[in-house]
Amino acid sequence: EIVLTQSPATLSLSPGERATLSCRASQSVYSYLAWYQQKPGQAPRLLIYDASNRATGIPARFSGSGSGTDFTLTISSLEPEDFAVYYCQQRSNWPPPITFGQGTRLEIK
Protein backbone atom coordinates (compact mmCIF):
# COMPACT_ATOMS: atom_id res chain seq x y z
CA GLU A 1 0.00 0.00 0.00
CA ILE A 2 1.25 3.45 -0.88
CA VAL A 3 1.39 5.66 2.21
CA LEU A 4 1.01 9.42 1.90
CA THR A 5 2.57 11.53 4.64
CA GLN A 6 1.47 15.13 4.92
CA SER A 7 3.42 17.83 6.70
CA PRO A 8 3.09 19.76 8.80
CA ALA A 9 0.16 18.30 10.72
CA THR A 10 -0.91 21.83 11.63
CA LEU A 11 0.09 25.10 10.00
CA SER A 12 -0.66 28.41 11.71
CA LEU A 13 -0.62 31.43 9.44
CA SER A 14 -2.31 34.80 9.05
CA PRO A 15 -4.51 35.99 6.20
CA GLY A 16 -2.40 37.34 3.37
CA GLU A 17 0.50 35.00 4.07
CA ARG A 18 1.70 32.23 1.78
CA ALA A 19 0.94 28.63 2.73
CA THR A 20 3.04 25.67 1.63
CA LEU A 21 1.70 22.18 2.35
CA SER A 22 3.66 19.02 1.65
CA CYS A 23 2.65 15.49 0.70
CA ARG A 24 5.21 12.70 0.40
CA ALA A 25 4.46 9.26 -1.06
CA SER A 26 6.15 6.04 0.05
CA GLN A 27 6.77 5.20 -3.60
CA SER A 28 6.26 6.97 -6.88
CA VAL A 29 2.72 7.94 -7.79
CA TYR A 30 3.94 9.69 -10.95
CA SER A 31 1.69 12.77 -11.23
CA TYR A 32 -1.42 11.00 -9.99
CA LEU A 33 -1.95 13.17 -6.96
CA ALA A 34 -4.93 15.31 -5.98
CA TRP A 35 -5.58 17.83 -3.23
CA TYR A 36 -8.87 18.40 -1.40
CA GLN A 37 -10.06 21.04 1.04
CA GLN A 38 -12.47 20.17 3.82
CA LYS A 39 -14.19 22.62 6.14
CA PRO A 40 -15.94 21.51 9.36
CA GLY A 41 -19.23 19.77 8.69
CA GLN A 42 -18.73 19.84 4.93
CA ALA A 43 -17.73 17.36 2.27
CA PRO A 44 -14.25 17.62 0.79
CA ARG A 45 -13.81 19.83 -2.26
CA LEU A 46 -11.46 19.00 -5.12
CA LEU A 47 -8.78 21.66 -5.57
CA ILE A 48 -6.02 20.15 -7.68
CA TYR A 49 -5.74 16.94 -9.68
CA ASP A 50 -2.85 15.28 -11.47
CA ALA A 51 -0.47 17.29 -9.30
CA SER A 52 -0.94 20.68 -10.90
CA ASN A 53 -4.34 21.00 -12.60
CA ARG A 54 -6.81 23.28 -10.87
CA ALA A 55 -10.34 21.96 -10.69
CA THR A 56 -13.23 23.93 -12.09
CA GLY A 57 -13.93 27.11 -10.15
CA ILE A 58 -10.83 26.94 -7.95
CA PRO A 59 -9.13 30.34 -7.49
CA ALA A 60 -5.73 30.93 -9.02
CA ARG A 61 -4.14 31.43 -5.59
CA PHE A 62 -4.19 27.63 -5.25
CA SER A 63 -1.43 25.82 -7.10
CA GLY A 64 0.07 22.36 -7.02
CA SER A 65 3.46 21.03 -8.00
CA GLY A 66 5.62 17.95 -7.82
CA SER A 67 5.92 14.48 -9.27
CA GLY A 68 7.12 11.07 -8.20
CA THR A 69 7.11 11.11 -4.40
CA ASP A 70 7.14 14.78 -3.39
CA PHE A 71 4.26 17.17 -3.88
CA THR A 72 3.34 20.66 -2.72
CA LEU A 73 0.13 22.61 -2.46
CA THR A 74 0.71 26.35 -2.34
CA ILE A 75 -1.82 29.01 -1.44
CA SER A 76 -0.22 32.26 -2.54
CA SER A 77 -2.10 34.67 -0.28
CA LEU A 78 -4.43 33.26 2.33
CA GLU A 79 -8.03 34.38 2.42
CA PRO A 80 -10.15 33.88 5.57
CA GLU A 81 -12.12 31.12 3.86
CA ASP A 82 -8.97 29.09 3.17
CA PHE A 83 -8.54 27.96 6.77
CA ALA A 84 -9.52 24.31 6.67
CA VAL A 85 -8.08 20.79 6.53
CA TYR A 86 -6.28 19.76 3.36
CA TYR A 87 -5.88 16.19 2.17
CA CYS A 88 -3.74 14.74 -0.58
CA GLN A 89 -4.84 11.60 -2.42
CA GLN A 90 -3.05 9.29 -4.82
CA ARG A 91 -4.44 7.06 -7.52
CA SER A 92 -2.11 4.32 -8.65
CA ASN A 93 -2.27 0.76 -9.84
CA TRP A 94 -1.12 -0.75 -6.59
CA PRO A 95 -3.89 -2.23 -4.40
CA PRO A 96 -5.71 -0.47 -2.97
CA PRO A 97 -5.82 1.98 -5.82
CA ILE A 98 -6.69 4.90 -3.60
CA THR A 99 -5.15 6.28 -0.45
CA PHE A 100 -5.36 9.63 1.29
CA GLY A 101 -2.91 11.47 3.46
CA GLN A 102 -3.78 12.10 7.08
CA GLY A 103 -4.42 15.79 6.45
CA THR A 104 -2.89 19.16 7.28
CA ARG A 105 -4.92 21.55 9.38
CA LEU A 106 -4.43 25.15 8.29
CA GLU A 107 -5.43 27.42 11.14
CA ILE A 108 -5.51 31.13 11.72
CA LYS A 109 -2.57 32.44 13.69
Next chain:
Amino acid sequence: QVQLVQSGAEVKKPGASVKVSCKASGYTFTGYYIHWVRQAPGQGLEWMGWINPYSGGTNYAQKFQGSVTMTRDTSISTAYMELNSLRSDDTAVYYCARDLLEAVEVYVFAYWGQGTLVTVSS
Protein backbone atom coordinates in the same frame (compact mmCIF):
# COMPACT_ATOMS: atom_id res chain seq x y z
CA GLN B 1 -25.23 22.10 -11.90
CA VAL B 2 -24.00 18.73 -10.69
CA GLN B 3 -25.60 17.69 -7.43
CA LEU B 4 -25.39 14.55 -5.33
CA VAL B 5 -27.98 14.36 -2.57
CA GLN B 6 -27.65 11.62 0.02
CA SER B 7 -30.14 10.06 2.36
CA GLY B 8 -30.40 11.04 5.99
CA ALA B 9 -28.55 9.94 9.10
CA GLU B 10 -28.96 6.40 10.37
CA VAL B 11 -28.54 4.73 13.76
CA LYS B 12 -27.97 0.99 13.67
CA LYS B 13 -27.17 -1.77 16.11
CA PRO B 14 -24.06 -3.91 15.77
CA GLY B 15 -24.60 -6.70 13.28
CA ALA B 16 -27.25 -4.82 11.33
CA SER B 17 -27.03 -3.48 7.78
CA VAL B 18 -27.37 0.02 6.42
CA LYS B 19 -28.19 1.24 2.93
CA VAL B 20 -27.29 4.79 1.93
CA SER B 21 -28.60 6.42 -1.23
CA CYS B 22 -27.06 9.07 -3.46
CA LYS B 23 -29.32 10.81 -5.96
CA ALA B 24 -27.57 12.51 -8.86
CA SER B 25 -28.75 15.42 -10.94
CA GLY B 26 -27.34 17.95 -13.38
CA TYR B 27 -25.49 15.45 -15.57
CA THR B 28 -25.93 12.10 -17.31
CA PHE B 29 -25.99 9.64 -14.43
CA THR B 30 -24.79 6.69 -16.48
CA GLY B 31 -21.81 8.59 -17.80
CA TYR B 32 -19.69 8.86 -14.67
CA TYR B 33 -18.43 6.43 -12.03
CA ILE B 34 -19.68 6.92 -8.48
CA HIS B 35 -17.30 6.29 -5.59
CA TRP B 36 -18.00 5.87 -1.90
CA VAL B 37 -15.63 7.33 0.69
CA ARG B 38 -16.07 7.26 4.45
CA GLN B 39 -14.71 9.36 7.29
CA ALA B 40 -14.77 8.23 10.91
CA PRO B 41 -15.29 10.97 13.50
CA GLY B 42 -12.25 13.23 13.62
CA GLN B 43 -10.37 10.99 11.22
CA GLY B 44 -9.23 11.00 7.61
CA LEU B 45 -10.79 9.75 4.42
CA GLU B 46 -11.08 6.11 3.36
CA TRP B 47 -12.06 4.96 -0.13
CA MET B 48 -14.52 2.07 -0.19
CA GLY B 49 -15.09 1.36 -3.86
CA TRP B 50 -16.92 2.41 -7.00
CA ILE B 51 -19.85 1.54 -9.17
CA ASN B 52 -20.14 2.09 -12.88
CA PRO B 53 -23.73 3.32 -13.25
CA TYR B 54 -23.81 2.37 -16.92
CA SER B 55 -22.95 -1.31 -16.52
CA GLY B 56 -23.51 -1.86 -12.81
CA GLY B 57 -19.96 -3.12 -12.51
CA THR B 58 -18.23 -2.58 -9.17
CA ASN B 59 -14.78 -2.51 -7.65
CA TYR B 60 -14.45 -2.68 -3.88
CA ALA B 61 -11.45 -1.92 -1.72
CA GLN B 62 -10.07 -5.16 -0.34
CA LYS B 63 -10.99 -4.17 3.22
CA PHE B 64 -14.68 -4.02 2.30
CA GLN B 65 -14.97 -7.04 0.05
CA GLY B 66 -17.66 -9.31 1.42
CA SER B 67 -19.29 -6.59 3.52
CA VAL B 68 -20.23 -3.85 1.03
CA THR B 69 -22.56 -3.91 -1.94
CA MET B 70 -22.90 -1.02 -4.35
CA THR B 71 -25.89 -0.87 -6.69
CA ARG B 72 -27.72 1.67 -8.77
CA ASP B 73 -31.15 2.42 -10.19
CA THR B 74 -30.72 4.26 -13.46
CA SER B 75 -34.45 5.06 -13.70
CA ILE B 76 -34.09 7.46 -10.77
CA SER B 77 -30.38 8.36 -11.15
CA THR B 78 -29.54 6.96 -7.74
CA ALA B 79 -26.61 4.97 -6.43
CA TYR B 80 -26.70 2.91 -3.26
CA MET B 81 -24.13 1.63 -0.81
CA GLU B 82 -25.10 -1.15 1.56
CA LEU B 83 -22.79 -2.15 4.40
CA ASN B 84 -23.47 -5.38 6.30
CA SER B 85 -22.49 -6.77 9.67
CA LEU B 86 -21.98 -3.33 11.11
CA ARG B 87 -19.54 -2.80 13.96
CA SER B 88 -18.93 0.21 16.16
CA ASP B 89 -15.89 1.15 14.11
CA ASP B 90 -18.12 1.53 11.06
CA THR B 91 -19.48 4.68 12.68
CA ALA B 92 -18.60 7.34 10.13
CA VAL B 93 -19.84 9.85 7.62
CA TYR B 94 -20.31 8.13 4.29
CA TYR B 95 -19.89 10.19 1.13
CA CYS B 96 -20.69 9.45 -2.47
CA ALA B 97 -18.52 11.23 -5.00
CA ARG B 98 -18.62 11.48 -8.78
CA ASP B 99 -15.53 10.85 -10.81
CA LEU B 100 -13.96 13.62 -12.85
CA LEU B 101 -14.02 12.19 -16.36
CA GLU B 102 -16.80 10.60 -18.37
CA ALA B 103 -16.88 6.86 -19.00
CA VAL B 104 -13.64 6.03 -17.22
CA GLU B 105 -12.61 5.58 -13.60
CA VAL B 106 -9.79 8.01 -12.88
CA TYR B 107 -10.32 8.12 -9.11
CA VAL B 108 -10.51 11.91 -8.96
CA PHE B 109 -13.50 12.92 -6.85
CA ALA B 110 -14.82 16.03 -8.53
CA TYR B 111 -18.26 16.29 -6.91
CA TRP B 112 -19.37 15.08 -3.50
CA GLY B 113 -22.61 14.41 -1.74
CA GLN B 114 -23.27 16.13 1.57
CA GLY B 115 -22.50 12.98 3.55
CA THR B 116 -24.59 10.57 5.60
CA LEU B 117 -23.74 9.92 9.24
CA VAL B 118 -24.10 6.28 10.18
CA THR B 119 -23.87 5.59 13.88
CA VAL B 120 -23.44 2.03 15.08
CA SER B 121 -24.31 1.63 18.73
CA SER B 122 -25.97 -0.90 20.97
